[in-house]
Amino acid sequence: MQSPDTERHLAALLLHHEIELFNTRYAAALDEQRLQDWVELFVDDAFYLVTSRENAEQRLPVGLIYSEGKAMIQDRVFALEKTAMFAPRYLRHVIGNLLVLGEEANGDLRAQANYVVLQVLFDRPDATLHQIGSYHDVFCRTVDGLRLKERRCVYDNLLVPNALCIPV
Amino acid sequence: MQSPDTERHLAALLLHHEIELFNTRYAAALDEQRLQDWVELFVDDAFYLVTSRENAEQRLPVGLIYSEGKAMIQDRVFALEKTAMFAPRYLRHVIGNLLVLGEEANGDLRAQANYVVLQVLFDRPDATLHQIGSYHDVFCRTVDGLRLKERRCVYDNLLVPNALCIPV
Amino acid sequence: MQSPDTERHLAALLLHHEIELFNTRYAAALDEQRLQDWVELFVDDAFYLVTSRENAEQRLPVGLIYSEGKAMIQDRVFALEKTAMFAPRYLRHVIGNLLVLGEEANGDLRAQANYVVLQVLFDRPDATLHQIGSYHDVFCRTVDGLRLKERRCVYDNLLVPNALCIPV
Numbered sequence: 001m002q003s004p005d006t007e008r009h010l011a012a013l014l015l016h017h018e019i020e021l022f023n024t025r026y027a028a029a030l031d032e033q034r035l036q037d038w039v040e041l042f043v044d045d046a047f048y049l050v051t052s053r054e055n056a057e058q059r060l061p062v063g064l065i066y067s068e069g070k071a072m073i074q075d076r077v078f079a080l081e082k083t084a085m086f087a088p089r090y091l092r093h094v095i096g097n098l099l100v101l102g103e104e105a106n107g108d109l110r111a112q113a114n115y116v117v118l119q120v121l122f123d124r125p126d127a128t129l130h131q132i133g134s135y136h137d138v139f140c141r142t143v144d145g146l147r148l149k150e151r152r153c154v155y156d157n158l159l160v161p162n163a164l165c166i167p168v
Numbered sequence: 169m170q171s172p173d174t175e176r177h178l179a180a181l182l183l184h185h186e187i188e189l190f191n192t193r194y195a196a197a198l199d200e201q202r203l204q205d206w207v208e209l210f211v212d213d214a215f216y217l218v219t220s221r222e223n224a225e226q227r228l229p230v231g232l233i234y235s236e237g238k239a240m241i242q243d244r245v246f247a248l249e250k251t252a253m254f255a256p257r258y259l260r261h262v263i264g265n266l267l268v269l270g271e272e273a274n275g276d277l278r279a280q281a282n283y284v285v286l287q288v289l290f291d292r293p294d295a296t297l298h299q300i301g302s303y304h305d306v307f308c309r310t311v312d313g314l315r316l317k318e319r320r321c322v323y324d325n326l327l328v329p330n331a332l333c334i335p336v
Numbered sequence: 337m338q339s340p341d342t343e344r345h346l347a348a349l350l351l352h353h354e355i356e357l358f359n360t361r362y363a364a365a366l367d368e369q370r371l372q373d374w375v376e377l378f379v380d381d382a383f384y385l386v387t388s389r390e391n392a393e394q395r396l397p398v399g400l401i402y403s404e405g406k407a408m409i410q411d412r413v414f415a416l417e418k419t420a421m422f423a424p425r426y427l428r429h430v431i432g433n434l435l436v437l438g439e440e441a442n443g444d445l446r447a448q449a450n451y452v453v454l455q456v457l458f459d460r461p462d463a464t465l466h467q468i469g470s471y472h473d474v475f476c477r478t479v480d481g482l483r484l485k486e487r488r489c490v491y492d493n494l495l496v497p498n499a500l501c502i503p504v
Contacts, residue, residue: 023433024435028435090492094430095433114262118452120492127493132286132295265360267364284430324428
């Protein structure tokens with residue numbers, strides 16, 4: 001028989017783990033260049049933004065990537081898959097410092113996490129820091145499990161190396 | 169009905185998660201430059217040290233930062249907030265590999281973790297590794313939750329870039 | 337009284353945590369240069385491989401390190417401890433994005449995780465990215481707890497800095 005307090009901590013822990021697993025699968029889809037699997041982690045009317053910390057702090061509605069709705073996210077993937085620049089690199093995400101911020105009345109979940117994306121370009125031998133920043137998320141539950149309703153990726157780098165806009 | 173073994177594992181897991189969350193909030197306070205919130209994560213007679221692995225292995229009582237008591241930690245924050253050098257940078261902590269080492273007779277908790285602090289300077293476009301190392305901690309329980317009684321930050325870098333002593 | 341669903345999630349979470357702890361201890365043994373402790377994390381007929389992503393994707397049976405059985409792993413440690421090159425560096429592992437893939441009929445557990453190994457050489461002041469990649473693992477249960485039956489370390493870097501083959 002567990003105390004109500006333990007039950008509450010346990011529920012928080014299970015939720016934390018569920019979101020952590022989501023982020024791990026999200027990272028794996030991008031690292032393994034399974035972009036179609038990545039798209040499926042968003043709901044139809046999802047908002048996906050990649051913007052600089054500077055812009056985010058000034059609440060400027062601009063970004064390196066700005067997608068309103070899954071169709072726009074899907075379009076970006078089509079475009080990426082056609083470019084010759086996407087393939088010749090390896091990316092590796094490390095996501096940490098997950099913080100579950102709370103649950104809204106409608107069941108939506110707010111969370112944030114830090115991310116580091118490391119990159120290996122095929123014409124350079126060493127690994128480099130491609131992008132570092134934080135995710136600011138809204139998740140919702142669907143019949144397929146958690147899905148992203150909103151992910152704002154706020155990067156710290158002032159300049160993201162190479163102009164190519166790769167999802168993070 | 170759970171077995172005593174499962175109960176024990178569960179208790180260990182909940183404690184692990186509690187300390188992990190503490191570290192996440194600690195990192196967020198520093199990353200978002202909320203230094204006053206950072207100070208509040210220590211108890212009044214807390215010991216806070218940032219020292220090199222070399223010094224730590226020789227048990228030399230010196231450090232880049234050496235603070236006995238919260239008042240000294242607070243003083244450092246006042247000093248930092250007055251310098252012009254603190255602001256023009258973004259820091260991003262990634263804390264991982266948490267290991268809860270055990271509970272002492274008085275309820276104090278010993279733990280360690282690895283940390284990576286990434287830095288973006290405002291006059292340089294790329295992100296760099298500012299400091300890597302490990303935390304060696306003693307936590308205690310207060311009415312406000314876990315607080316640090318001791319945090320020894322032992323960094324691997326032989327030379328920490330730029331002379332400024334930023335808490336990690 | 338918990339629902340079967342919660343029980344199942346809880347069991348998954350406990351297993352996840354158990355493997356995460358294993359990885360943390362594995363990393364600590366290497367970071368603290370306790371190579372003999374590292375060897376003890378493998379079963380007698382363990383397979384340990386460090387290979388490039390390129391080779392792994394082409395399923396080439398070659399690697400920077402290729403060890404069939406604990407005796408070969410042990411031999412490598414003896415060799416390393418005799419070289420003058422091993423000591424003058426600090427390594428720091430950050431392991432994240434653990435994914436437990438499933439349990440086989442015989443109780444073996446499959447899992448993967450991402451790793452970043454940071455390095456500080458004693459004749460250079462700054463920390464560098466030594467190796468980034470992913471672990472592809474098979475664990476089994478022994479009387480001493482989880483042990484590695486197989487660990488394939490697949491690194492993304494095209495060229496690992498300095499020829500020395502350090503376990504990761």
